[in-house]
Amino acid sequence: xxxxxxxxxTLSGVPRRLGDFELLQEVGRGGMGIVFRARQVSLDRExxxxxxxxxxxxxxxxxxxxxxxxxAVGKLDHAGIVRVISAGEDRGLQFFAMEWIDGHDLxxxxxxxxEGKRGPAATSADLPAHTSSGYFQAVALLVRAIADALAxxxxxxxxxxxxxxxxxxxxxxxxxxxxxxxLARDREFGTITRSTExxxxxxxxxxxxxxxxxxxxxxxxDVYSLxxxxxxxxxxxxxxxxxxxxxxxDRIVYAEPPSLRRLNPRVPxxxxxxxxxxxxxxxxxxxxxxAAFREDLERFLSHEAIVATGPSMKxxxxxxxxxxxxxxxxxxxxxxxxxxxxxQSHRATRARAIRALEQQIDARLAGGSVDRLAFAAMxxxxxxxxxxxxxTQELSDVQADRVALLRTEFDALRERWLAQVDEAIGxxxxxxxxxxxxxxxRYELIKLLQRGLAxxxxxxxxxxxxxxxxxxxxxxxxALGVDGRPTPASVRIREVDIATSALGxxxxxxxxxxxxxxxxxxxxRATVVFDEGSFRELSIHxxxxxxxxxxxxxxxxxxADLLDGMVLIPECPPEQPFEFPGRRALGPFQRKRTPxxxxxxxxxxxxxxxxxxxxxxxxxxxxxxxxxxxxxAEFLAKHADLxxxxxxxxxxxxxxxxxxxxxxxxxxxxxxxxGLEGRATPWxxxxxxxxxxxFPPPSPASRAESVFESYLxxxxxxxxxPDGRSPEGVYxxxxxxxxxxxxxxxxEEGGRFVRGxxxxxxxxxxxxxxxxxxxxxxxxxxxxxxxxxxxxGFQGFRCARSEQP
Numbered sequence: 178x179x180x181x182x183x184x185x186x187t188l189s190g191v192p193r194r195l196g197d198f199e200l201l202q203e204v205g206r207g208g209m210g211i212v213f214r215a216r217q218v219s220l221d222r223e224x225x226x227x228x229x230x231x232x233x234x235x236x237x238x239x240x241x242x243x244x245x246x247x248x249a250v251g252k253l254d255h256a257g258i259v260r261v262i263s264a265g266e267d268r269g270l271q272f273f274a275m276e277w278i279d280g281h282d283l284x285x286x287x288x289x290x291x292e293g294k295r296g297p298a299a300t301s302a303d304l305p306a307h308t309s310s311g312y313f314q315a316v317a318l319l320v321r322a323i324a325d326a327l328a329x330x331x332x333x334x335x336x337x338x339x340x341x342x343x344x345x346x347x348x349x350x351x352x353x354x355x356x357x358x359x360l361a362r363d364r365e366f367g368t369i370t371r372s373t374e375x376x377x378x379x380x381x382x383x384x385x386x387x388x389x390x391x392x393x394x395x396x397x398x399d400v401y402s403l404x405x406x407x408x409x410x411x412x413x414x415x416x417x418x419x420x421x422x423x424x425x426x427d428r429i430v431y432a433e434p435p436s437l438r439r440l441n442p443r444v445p446x447x448x449x450x451x452x453x454x455x456x457x458x459x460x461x462x463x464x465x466x467x468a469a470f471r472e473d474l475e476r477f478l479s480h481e482a483i484v485a486t487g488p489s490m491k492x493x494x495x496x497x498x499x500x501x502x503x504x505x506x507x508x509x510x511x512x513x514x515x516x517x518x519x520x521q522s523h524r525a526t527r528a529r530a531i532r533a534l535e536q537q538i539d540a541r542l543a544g545g546s547v548d549r550l551a552f553a554a555m556x557x558x559x560x561x562x563x564x565x566x567x568x569t570q571e572l573s574d575v576q577a578d579r580v581a582l583l584r585t586e587f588d589a590l591r592e593r594w595l596a597q598v599d600e601a602i603g604x605x606x607x608x609x610x611x612x613x614x615x616x617x618x619r620y621e622l623i624k625l626l627q628r629g630l631a632x633x634x635x636x637x638x639x640x641x642x643x644x645x646x647x648x649x650x651x652x653x654x655x656a657l658g659v660d661g662r663p664t665p666a667s668v669r670i671r672e673v674d675i676a677t678s679a680l681g682x683x684x685x686x687x688x689x690x691x692x693x694x695x696x697x698x699x700x701x702r703a704t705v706v707f708d709e710g711s712f713r714e715l716s717i718h719x720x721x722x723x724x725x726x727x728x729x730x731x732x733x734x735x736x737a738d739l740l741d742g743m744v745l746i747p748e749c750p751p752e753q754p755f756e757f758p759g760r761r762a763l764g765p766f767q768r769k770r771t772p773x774x775x776x777x778x779x780x781x782x783x784x785x786x787x788x789x790x791x792x793x794x795x796x797x798x799x800x801x802x803x804x805x806x807x808x809x810a811e812f813l814a815k816h817a818d819l820x821x822x823x824x825x826x827x828x829x830x831x832x833x834x835x836x837x838x839x840x841x842x843x844x845x846x847x848x849x850x851x852g853l854e855g856r857a858t859p860w861x862x863x864x865x866x867x868x869x870x871x872f873p874p875p876s877p878a879s880r881a882e883s884v885f886e887s888y889l890x891x892x893x894x895x896x897x898x899p900d901g902r903s904p905e906g907v908y909x910x911x912x913x914x915x916x917x918x919x920x921x922x923x924x925e926e927g928g929r930f931v932r933g934x935x936x937x938x939x940x941x942x943x944x945x946x947x948x949x950x951x952x953x954x955x956x957x958x959x960x961x962x963x964x965x966x967x968x969x970g971f972q973g974f975r976c977a978r979s980e981q982p
Contacts, residue, residue: 191228195267198226198274206230207357209243214277217262223277224262228270247273249335257326259346259356275356280349283319283342283406291413303351307413313445316410317474319353323403324471326355331396331467338394340402341381342409379425380415381405384458387426397460400470404455404463411452412440418690420663430458435692447483454485531572534561538583547586548593559587559632587632594629601625650719650726652696656689656705657731664732665689666707669982670717673700675921677771678844693725700921702839703728704982711736712982714839716830716919730834739837744780744905745980746849749773755848758855771844778841778849779975781895781908782916783832786817788824791832800824801968802885818894820914820973826937826965829917829974840919841977843938849903850910850941859903859910868901869912870944884970891944911942914973917963939963943971 191211193200198215204225205212215226229243247264254260264273290307304319305312323345330337337344339357346354379387383401385394408416416434419425434456437449451473457463464470464485476483538561542550547558562583565572572580601622658664666689672681680702686694689705701717713730733739749755751772759767792799799809801823806812824832833839841849850859860868870893892913902908920938963972 191270192268195226195228195270195272196265197263198224198272200226215274217274224274225259225277226272226274228272243271250275252333253330253335255326255329257322257353257355258330259354278346278348278354278356280347283345283347283353286347287342287409287413304410308443313411313443313448314478316407317448317478319347320403320407320410321471321474321478322353323355323406324467324474326353327396327399327403327467328471330355331399336394336396337399337402338386339378339381340399340406341378342406345406379422379429380417382426382429383460384430385460387429395460396466397463400455400464400467401457401460403467403470404452407448407452408434408437408456411437411444411448414440416456418663439693445477447477450485451477451483531565531576534565535576535579537561538565547583548590555590555632558583562587591629591633594625594633598622598625598629650696650698651693652686652691652703652717652719653693653725653727654689654691654703654705654715655727655729656707657729658707659732659734661731663690664707666705666730668703668705670696670701670703673702673842673920674771675700676766677769678842678920679771680774702919704979705730706982707732713834713837714979714982715834716839718921728834733837736837739978740777742780743777743976743978744907746773746776746778746845746905748775749848749853753853755844755853756855757844757847758851766843766847773844773848775980776841776845776977777980778845778907778977779838780906782820782914782973782975783829784818784895785813785821788821788832789813789817791835795831795835797828797831800828802888802970805885816889818896819888819892820895820909822888822892822914822970822973823968824917824972824974825968826917826963828968830919832974833976836976838976838978840917840974843918843920843940845977846910846916846918846940849905849907852904858901859907860901861904869898869909869942887944888970893944909941913944914941914971915939915943916941917972917974937963937965939972 191200191213197217197219199218200213200215201223202214203211204214210227210229213226213228215224216222217224244264247261250258251261251264259278260276262274262276264271266272286304290304293306304315323340327337327340337355340355344355344357346356348354381402383394383398386398405416412435417425417428417432419428437444437452438446451470454462454473455464455470464473469484473483473485538558542558547555550558562580565576565580566584652670654668656664656666668686668689668691669683670686671683673679674681683704686703696719698719701719703715703717704712705715706712709732711732715728715730717726717728719726749772754770754772757766757769788800791797800821803809803812803823829840851857858868870891893909895913896908898909898912901912903910916939918938918940921936963969
């Protein structure tokens, strides 16, 4: 029997000893190599050792790229670039050693900034807090240092091609070092990337990388990616986001990033201009070199005039139009499909691409002309036409004639669009126009410009037509799937009549993510329809005080569960509208008439049990009545079925959104309470039992009770007193807690409605009123103006939901 040798010790599948180096710890890995902290035995010093992965040893292309990385970086001698110490091969494994940097990479720093953390002990390596006065100077210094390192690499013929935070190291002295030249292109060697291969990390790719236009990839590609890093440092988010790499690539190619100063108004204008200039989509519009980028940052730091200029009016509006996703729907189906097999299929053969484009255009036109299409379809046809025009040399005579005909149709469409723009400008300038008419005309003009520039981004006659101020309240909506990741959904919006709750004409805003969509001040209901058919509704109030609102909606695994515990209220069609009762308590709403589509409404007020589940799931603040509880669990165990009280309007809206619902309008609430006949009470006839809780006249002692004590004494479970239900089965409409609605409070002056800026309609009786006026609990319809932030103990709510989106 022979003794076998013990197995050689390994780390991450790599022998512990490679040549002169002893592996100590794995610190990172990428597509080609694994990086270890190691000790160079002969010199007893720590190094970073990059080892080619064993599973790609036989991939000659990637193995050659690994070898070239060592050679390329070995040429460079700059304080901002990690030095290569040596390279070698041992037992078939290629490796090279670099200087060891004791610190962390910029992605770690960005994560700390987002979380508001500074690390265990702040050092010179840490950037200041992003809210501090010195933050922007520190960011400019950091990016200038990277630009200087890139300028050195470019001077030696090396383009990095993968600039991103994880490839930027910060040592303990705060010095930055550029690493990972694995995708670098060296002019001495040329490139070994295949013509259809996308090189780089999606979020930081330049448009030319995203489109795999390798002949355009040069020093300006690194300028763009460093501009993206600067953007992320200034806003703590990447400029282009998406659920998949394909979505991100599509936005890099076609969309404009959100405005820096809209995301962070504190960003200095010159720094914003520098970042915008570096991130221009066309390489020729960027800084010509990293050195020029560095020099403009130096001018900013020295308080000198920068060379980069802000975008012209034309380019601002072009970018404004690109940013809006109202009508820019699904237009990237040809240029960008995905980063893998889909991308390869997209570029499979030019002949197949031409046939596919023709088929798409034919399907959209369906025998008609361009001007008869919906705008989204116009965009698609225009995009397909541009793609066809890029194949000019390969088109047959018939195909070329078809392209020429379509081009003529779009030329005529452009002329009609320009005429409409001129007409809108005339309305704005009209001496007889009122302020409200001018505001409406400006809004219509913006929509015309957005649509026109999406179709005709190079329109030469634009500048003379752009003499407007773009300043409207903004709406942002994000949609998430069941897994919490962004998912596409369509957004429609309807203006709400503030006097009657009637909904206006439905207008499409486009697809999510909807970012900074401009709207006129007013009250709206937005409907977000997921692609599989389910939907969410949002109550929106835009004004000078609320000039930007943002919502996130999420789809549930079982959408049918949303209707549990709700009852259906039938439609009131336009020919038989709902009429508000003629009660003085209803103030300006009395006798108003409004059609109502069918809708669902909660049979009960939201209970403590339901609201506790919302707080547990979201971390939302607790109701005011819970704030001083010594033991919340004990309170909920005893009083889970009481109606929740002490919630603000914003709390109720947040719960409703989480539950996939919304608050009812004042008309919907009253229709559920009094029916079409305008009953005095929710119940019909003489109930066999008490319809609402009644209380004895208050004693001096009870008057001194706290609201919380009174709540515990008099609020009742949400399903109690069934004899007081409406015919449809809705509980406690005139008792228990008063209820928030989605509607704005309107005060009547001289017979006119006057919009309250932050007052909401609250309806229904409550235990607090009934305790003090036991003789008339059923007629206590309260429409007092409560502000959004009122959190009175007797204020609760129930939810509603339209039957159809």
